[in-house]
Amino acid sequence: MTSEALIEVRSLDIEFTTPDGLVRAGTGLDLDIHAGEFVGIVGESGSGKSQLLLALLGLNAKNGRLRGSIRYRGTELVGAGKNELGRIRGDRISMIFQDPMTALNPHLRIGRQLTEGLQRHRKTTAAAARARAVEMLRAVHLTEPERRLDQYPHELSGGMRQRVMIAMALICEPELILADEPTTALDVTVQAQILELLQELRQRFGTAVVMVTHDLGVVAQIADRVAVMYGGRIVERGDVDDIFYRSRHPYTEGLRRAIPRLGEDRAARLATIPGNPPNLAQLPRGCPFAPRCAYHMPRCDAEMPTLETVAGTHRKACFYDGPLADAPEVLA
Numbered sequence: 001m002t003s004e005a006l007i008e009v010r011s012l013d014i015e016f017t018t019p020d021g022l023v024r025a026g027t028g029l030d031l032d033i034h035a036g037e038f039v040g041i042v043g044e045s046g047s048g049k050s051q052l053l054l055a056l057l058g059l060n061a062k063n064g065r066l067r068g069s070i071r072y073r074g075t076e077l078v079g080a081g082k083n084e085l086g087r088i089r090g091d092r093i094s095m096i097f098q099d100p101m102t103a104l105n106p107h108l109r110i111g112r113q114l115t116e117g118l119q120r121h122r123k124t125t126a127a128a129a130r131a132r133a134v135e136m137l138r139a140v141h142l143t144e145p146e147r148r149l150d151q152y153p154h155e156l157s158g159g160m161r162q163r164v165m166i167a168m169a170l171i172c173e174p175e176l177i178l179a180d181e182p183t184t185a186l187d188v189t190v191q192a193q194i195l196e197l198l199q200e201l202r203q204r205f206g207t208a209v210v211m212v213t214h215d216l217g218v219v220a221q222i223a224d225r226v227a228v229m230y231g232g233r234i235v236e237r238g239d240v241d242d243i244f245y246r247s248r249h250p251y252t253e254g255l256r257r258a259i260p261r262l263g264e265d266r267a268a269r270l271a272t273i274p275g276n277p278p279n280l281a282q283l284p285r286g287c288p289f290a291p292r293c294a295y296h297m298p299r300c301d302a303e304m305p306t307l308e309t310v311a312g313t314h315r316k317a318c319f320y321d322g323p324l325a326d327a328p329e330v331l332a
């Protein structure tokens, strides 16, 4: 891994104007993504993870607004024009979604969809593009790649479709792949295979990956660094071991407790932290996690804690400084 920053996010706010008021999907986000590294972004549903990924692609809903800065290799993406974003999107940075069916066109053969990006961003002949598509389908370990090119998405299984989407994301050799819950819709065995594939491709092509998931257990296996989001903020970040074995934020502790242990029923995962995530249209003045926090102090309602150094690159946004009651035995 090099220390070269591909992406530098600084003081990023992501806001939506709605009839119910301003929805703050992201507040004061700071994050670096370095070449070749695997960054996991973890948090419950509604914490702003997907909106952060979309912001990195410059994809913003009509009622949305970005403030702050996102630099890609020094180029500012916040406020950048369509042409500039279009050059980067799909070519230097590409995205994988949770449900491949939303990204794949059901009416187009796999081959056509795979080669489209290549022909848009590179001047490639149809034959060369087809050869490259076959090569990418091989790279994602799809059997009979030539035959797949002539198939439609519905002829493939969910896991195979996800492999096609990964091939699509890789075909222009991007520097960064953004993956939004790429394994959530898949069953456990296929989930593990897709994670393994992402890891293998990252090593082979040197592509950086930012993966969003609600499941801390998933990123613990694969990420170099992890950022934990709650209520549109990054509340803790650090190396995967900092977050997994030395987490200092009560919310991260709660996420870790929600990881099912080996042999446990998958439904046990639903027994997560009591209470509900905050309404992003009515965020409290203080810490958004305070109402659910076992370490809650009066100060937490009055002030929002900022990200402070724990040690090295480990940061947490929490006033509580004592020990957390959990034991890091989960993965052991």
Ligand SMILES: Nc1ncnc2c1ncn2[C@@H]1O[C@H](COP(=O)(O)OP(=O)(O)O)[C@@H](O)[C@H]1O
Residues within 6 Å of the ligand: 016, 017, 018, 023, 024, 025, 043, 044, 045, 046, 047, 048, 049, 050, 051, 052, 061, 062, 063, 064, 280
């Ligand atoms: N176009 C939009 N208008 C208003 N609110 C939106 C819009 N898009 C997303 N949101 C809100 O942003 C918040 C964060 O959503 P999201 O990033 O999808 O969360 P996550 O991926 O962590 O589940 C949610 O409360 C969602 O309702």
Ligand SMILES: [Mg+2]
Residues within 6 Å of the ligand: 046, 049, 050, 051, 180
């Ligand atoms: Mg999401």
